[in-house]
Amino acid sequence: MDKLLVHGPCKLNGTVKISRAKNAYLPILAAVLLSDKKIHLKNIPDLQDIKTMIKLLEMLGVTVTRAGNITTFDASTLNSHEATYDLVKTMRASIFVLGPLLARLGKAKVSLPGGCAIGTRPIDIHLTNLEKMGCEIHLTGGYVEASVSKLKATHLPLSFPSVGATENLMMAAVFVEGTTVIDNAALEPEIDDLANFINAMGGKVTGIGTRKLEVTGVKELSDVRIEDVNPSHLEFVIELLKEMGGKISVGDNFIHVEKSVLKSCHVDTAPFPGFPTDAQAQMIALCTQVKGSSVITEHIFENRFMHVPELVRLGANIVLKGKSAIIEGEQKLNGAPIMCTDLRASAALIIAALCATGTTEIQRIYHLDRGYEKLVDKLATLGAKVERVK
Numbered sequence: 001m002d003k004l005l006v007h008g009p010c011k012l013n014g015t016v017k018i019s020r021a022k023n024a025y026l027p028i029l030a031a032v033l034l035s036d037k038k039i040h041l042k043n044i045p046d047l048q049d050i051k052t053m054i055k056l057l058e059m060l061g062v063t064v065t066r067a068g069n070i071t072t073f074d075a076s077t078l079n080s081h082e083a084t085y086d087l088v089k090t091m092r093a094s095i096f097v098l099g100p101l102l103a104r105l106g107k108a109k110v111s112l113p114g115g116c117a118i119g120t121r122p123i124d125i126h127l128t129n130l131e132k133m134g135c136e137i138h139l140t141g142g143y144v145e146a147s148v149s150k151l152k153a154t155h156l157p158l159s160f161p162s163v164g165a166t167e168n169l170m171m172a173a174v175f176v177e178g179t180t181v182i183d184n185a186a187l188e189p190e191i192d193d194l195a196n197f198i199n200a201m202g203g204k205v206t207g208i209g210t211r212k213l214e215v216t217g218v219k220e221l222s223d224v225r226i227e228d229v230n231p232s233h234l235e236f237v238i239e240l241l242k243e244m245g246g247k248i249s250v251g252d253n254f255i256h257v258e259k260s261v262l263k264s265c266h267v268d269t270a271p272f273p274g275f276p277t278d279a280q281a282q283m284i285a286l287c288t289q290v291k292g293s294s295v296i297t298e299h300i301f302e303n304r305f306m307h308v309p310e311l312v313r314l315g316a317n318i319v320l321k322g323k324s325a326i327i328e329g330e331q332k333l334n335g336a337p338i339m340c341t342d343l344r345a346s347a348a349l350i351i352a353a354l355c356a357t358g359t360t361e362i363q364r365i366y367h368l369d370r371g372y373e374k375l376v377d378k379l380a381t382l383g384a385k386v387e388r389v390k
């Protein structure tokens with residue numbers, strides 16, 4: 001065992017950077033179990049407890065890969081609901097997997113954490129409130145065995161603002177139909193981090209930073225983060241998508257998009273900083289899926305609607321009137337053979353094909369190759385099933 005030798009007395013002087021908080025990362029790591037999409041986490045702190053939590057995730061079947069400072073978690077391969085004594089005994093925070101496993105699989109078997117160096121810390125607040133959500137819980141052979149056919153939304157007033165219980169219950173409630181209210185919730189900053197992380201994955205937690213957390217169930221988690229982008233170049237498009245109902249947030253070099261329900265738009269292409277003609281085709285493809293009918297008018301180029309007949313082949317209802325396209329929303333698209341007609345049109349056709357049922361064969365992708373680097377790989381990273389064939 002290593003030991004430290006401290007040579008005192010000494011004065012402290014200078015600047016030091018702090019590392020990321022273990023207590024924020026541990027529940028966030030457990031929360032990756034909620035998603036069947038790949039989750040990329042940057043700069044995870046290099047700590048023993050974090051390694052233990054990652055080992056536990058791997059034992060549950062999560063595929064973990066590392067590339068530089070990014071660790072990717074893929075819980076679509078989740079194949080176990082059991083957190084064994086060997087791991088739990090070394091880290092009490094293993095109990096955090098209870099909530100997400102119940103949310104995802106409806107069952108969990110987690111070793112009881114037992115006592116630890118800072119005293120016996122029961123988990124009764126976790127368990128009684130999970131029972132209120134409909135779980136059946138048995139304590140047998142040193143394990144908590146919990147199962148539920150359908151978790152239910154309810155009011156959960158905590159008898160003490162337990163950090164771990166607040167986190168576990170928040171994760172358990174992510175997919176529960178209706179709104180679960182966690183009252184007397186803990187206020188520690190890591191609670192906000194977990195809530196923000198769940199929201200970033202596409203969940204719906206409100207009341208962040210207050211004693212009353214509300215978790216409104218979503219059917220599935222879905223979000224996309226686009227990095228190395230300068231959002232100010234796309235300000236018009238981002239604002240337009242927000243007006244349409246898009247849940248979009250931006251940072252210096254990223255755009256974050258959460259699953260949203262969009263309504264129609266009326267927009268005209270114009271020179272920068274207006275609505276770009278190069279986004280017109282993609283917006284038309286999107287408008288086939290929104291609520292209501294949209295009108296998109298092209299002022300920069302004549303005849304830049306060659307993608308419209310191709311979109312119609314997939315089942316879109318689009319009428320051209322002079323410089324305007326009138327697009328009917330909520331159209332069910334079906335895969336069909338189609339052709340790229342120009343560079344931006346090819347992106348529009350891919351968007352439509354991603355929304356369509358069945359396989360769409362897109363020809364003449366040399367148009368795509370002129371201006372979109374490795375788009376197939378990028379889409380595959382996000383979970384799209386797109387292949388390039390000869």
Ligand code: UD1
Nearest residue numbers: 023026093120121122123124125126160161162163164165
């Ligand atoms: C977390 C932190 C820990 C910190 C503590 C308080 C992690 C991984 N650990 O621990 O570093 O010291 O918050 O800020 O985030 N209690 C019950 N029943 C329960 C749950 C808790 O009686 O079901 C009691 C405990 O025994 C303890 C108190 O509530 O006396 C606080 O526990 P809790 O807030 O749950 O702390 P942890 O989540 O275990």
